[in-house]
Amino acid sequence: MKVSERMRVVDADDESLRRLTHEHLKVFAKFTSENCDICEQLAPPFTKFADQKPFEHVLFLRLNSDENPVAKKLMQEKVAPFFVSYCQGRILECDALTTEQEVHDMLQRLRDFVPVSA
Numbered sequence: 204m205k206v207s208e209r210m211r212v213v214d215a216d217d218e219s220l221r222r223l224t225h226e227h228l229k230v231f232a233k234f235t236s237e238n239c240d241i242c243e244q245l246a247p248p249f250t251k252f253a254d255q256k257p258f259e260h261v262l263f264l265r266l267n268s269d270e271n272p273v274a275k276k277l278m279q280e281k282v283a284p285f286f287v288s289y290c291q292g293r294i295l296e297c298d299a300l301t302t303e304q305e306v307h308d309m310l311q312r313l314r315d316f317v318p319v320s321a
Contacts, residue, residue, distance in 0.1 A: 211253045215264045217271055223262060225292040228318060231310055232264040234274035234285040241301050242284045248303040252310055261313060288313035 215223060215232070224230045233249055235242040253263040268274040274285045281299035286309055288295045295316060300306050 212250055212263045212265050215266050217266070220264060220266060223264060224289040227262040228291060229261045229313055229316070230264060230289040231258075231261050231313055232266060232287045232289070234266045234268040234271060234278065234287070236268045236275075236278055236284075239278065239282065239284060241282065245284055245300070245303065245306060248306060252307065258310060258314055261310070288316075290316050290318050 213223070220232060224232075231252075233245075235246075249263065249265070252258055253261075266274070268278045268285060277285050277299055281301075283299040283301045285297065285299050286306060287297040288309055290313065295313060296309055298305075298309070300309065
């Protein structure tokens with residue numbers, strides 16, 4: 204897949220999140236909020252990772268946490284964006300992350316995860 208063919212980061216809502224996590228083998232979602240400084244700081248690295256060849260088979264999604272009660276509550280408690288990795292429609296990992304390295308590490312674990320074959 205050429206870089207020009209990548210969708211980079213797709214803006215989604217809860218409904219499309221459910222659909223996309225089942226349509227794509229691996230999905231990495233970031234729940235963000237407009238009034239979150241850490242969300243702003245992690246936006247460029249998130250986009251950068253989406254463009255990198257090692258993660259070309261991962262679909263990157265960005266969602267507004269205000270539209271998701273669970274993510275909204277977690278963001279209010281930790282004041283950080285909430286990330287979720289999915290494989291084969293199932294959650295592998297989820298957490299509020301505050302550094303580029305934490306985001307990269309979670310993404311790397313998703314990339315390295317070997318899915319169950321059908």
